[in-house]
Amino acid sequence: MRALIVDDSRATRAVLRRLLHGLSFDGIAEAGDGRQALEELSANGPADVALVDWNMPVMDGLEFVSRVRSDTANDVMRIVMVTTEADADHMVSALEAGADEYAMKPFTAAVIRDKLALLGVV
Amino acid sequence: MMGSPDPSTSEFVRRLVHERSAIVIDASKDYLVQSRLAPVARDAGLGGVDGLVEHLRRQPASPLRDVVVDAMTTNETSFFRDAAQWEALATHVLPELIERRRAQRTLTLWSAACSSGQEPYSIAMLMADRFPRVVAEWNVRIVASDLSAEMLGRAAAGRYSQLEVNRGLPAPYLVRYFRQVSGQWEVRDEVRQLVEFRALNLVEPWPGLPPVDVLCMRNVLIYFDAMTKRRVLSRVHDVLRPDGHLMLGTAESTLYSDERFRRVEFGRATTYQRRTA
Numbered sequence: 001m002r003a004l005i006v007d008d009s010r011a012t013r014a015v016l017r018r019l020l021h022g023l024s025f026d027g028i029a030e031a032g033d034g035r036q037a038l039e040e041l042s043a044n045g046p047a048d049v050a051l052v053d054w055n056m057p058v059m060d061g062l063e064f065v066s067r068v069r070s071d072t073a074n075d076v077m078r079i080v081m082v083t084t085e086a087d088a089d090h091m092v093s094a095l096e097a098g099a100d101e102y103a104m105k106p107f108t109a110a111v112i113r114d115k116l117a118l119l120g121v122v
Numbered sequence: 123m124m125g126s127p128d129p130s131t132s133e134f135v136r137r138l139v140h141e142r143s144a145i146v147i148d149a150s151k152d153y154l155v156q157s158r159l160a161p162v163a164r165d166a167g168l169g170g171v172d173g174l175v176e177h178l179r180r181q182p183a184s185p186l187r188d189v190v191v192d193a194m195t196t197n198e199t200s201f202f203r204d205a206a207q208w209e210a211l212a213t214h215v216l217p218e219l220i221e222r223r224r225a226q227r228t229l230t231l232w233s234a235a236c237s238s239g240q241e242p243y244s245i246a247m248l249m250a251d252r253f254p255r256v257v258a259e260w261n262v263r264i265v266a267s268d269l270s271a272e273m274l275g276r277a278a279a280g281r282y283s284q285l286e287v288n289r290g291l292p293a294p295y296l297v298r299y300f301r302q303v304s305g306q307w308e309v310r311d312e313v314r315q316l317v318e319f320r321a322l323n324l325v326e327p328w329p330g331l332p333p334v335d336v337l338c339m340r341n342v343l344i345y346f347d348a349m350t351k352r353r354v355l356s357r358v359h360d361v362l363r364p365d366g367h368l369m370l371g372t373a374e375s376t377l378y379s380d381e382r383f384r385r386v387e388f389g390r391a392t393t394y395q396r397r398t399a
Contacts, residue, residue: 086284091297102293104284110200114290117205 001121002027006037006064007053007082012105016051016082019109023122034059038067046077049121051112052099054083054090062097069098078119082107127155127171134175135159135194142191143269144325145345158193162186192270195345199237201291202244203340204372210391211336212252215367219335220256222365227260232334232361234267234324235342239277239317240286242266243309245338246316247299257316263332267322278319280309324354333363341371348379355380359396367393 031037033056054061080101116122163174233242300307376383383394
């Protein structure tokens with residue numbers, strides 16, 4: 001299984017990487033903003049799942065999700081927003097843009113595992 | 123400093139919990155006595171768990187007795203815990219039961235030991251989302267019971283922290299079936315009114331329960347000794363419809379307790395049905 005972690009915090013990326021590694025993901029790519037993440041996708045194709053922060057410099061998570069979903073080649077990739085934005089309006093916007101799941105920070109390992117299980121990824 | 127309680131304190135608590143709930147707390151779980159009862163002792167101004175137990179020894183009828191049992195018997199729970207079982211419920215068990223009940227148009231689901239309510243609300247949300255016409259037009263009863271009055275109160279209130287709704291609950295359900303109220307998430311009335319809450323001790327008689335189509339009794343039997351487990355399963359057998367399904371926790375089994383049930387496999391999920399005579 002391959003995953004893409006998109007978050008401008010190196011510490012958060014490291015936590016998520018460890019967590020995904022423990023769930024038997026073998027290819028784990030990282031990006032610090034939406035623009036880098038799009039470049040990663042065009043270089044290596046869609047992952048099985050992307051964990052995407054909302055607030056990032058250059059290109060935020062919502063715009064990244066919209067762009068990903070405008071290309072049907074990425075339909076296979078499940079997207080989980082992982083963000084401090086914790087209100088229903090943000091959630092609705094993300095789901096409408098094409099995110100499949102939404103986890104609020106702070107999260108525990110069980111939260112991410114549950115979300116991936118809901119999407120049938122683990 | 124958080125000292126360990128006196129061994130006789132732990133022994134007293136284990137005996138009290140067993141007497142009141144038939145739940146067996148293994149001596150290896152003595153750490154729970156400290157972690158769960160220290161806040162109770164503090165709130166009651168009794169200076170530690172040893173002081174709390176001393177109070178209960180002197181006043182056996184103290185209202186704190188039930189508070190202590192509550193605190194010791196509350197289980198970890200989350201929305202849609204064990205995804206495979208919910209998938210089996212949504213795609214196999216419920217569609218099949220709904221087909222069989224077309225004439226009666228009645229469906230009864232029971233969440234036994236519902237704790238803080240995540241399980242019965244998961245059932246209600248699943249029904250509302252996947253089978254809206256059945257919910258609207260049939261007599262659908264979702265009964266949620268628990269031993270603990272405090273837990274039932276929490277469950278009926280239907281308010282959850284961000285951490286609780288983050289676990290297991292699909293985001294589309296969160297935005298559709300909850301509303302945010304001062305930092306918490308509250309189950310909307312359309313879901314809450316589908317669930318009826320009642321106090322029920324599984325080791326005492328179960329008065330007034332209708333025949334049940336789906337009975338969720340997950341992660342409850344593991345706390346009972348063998349004899350209590352057999353007694354409870356025998357009552358389950360009586361209350362479950364012949365084609366109804368019993369759902370247990372993933373680590374539980376009726377196998378060695380009651381031969382009158384058979385396992386039914388749905389992929390990675392298992393349910394139990396009464397054996398036909």
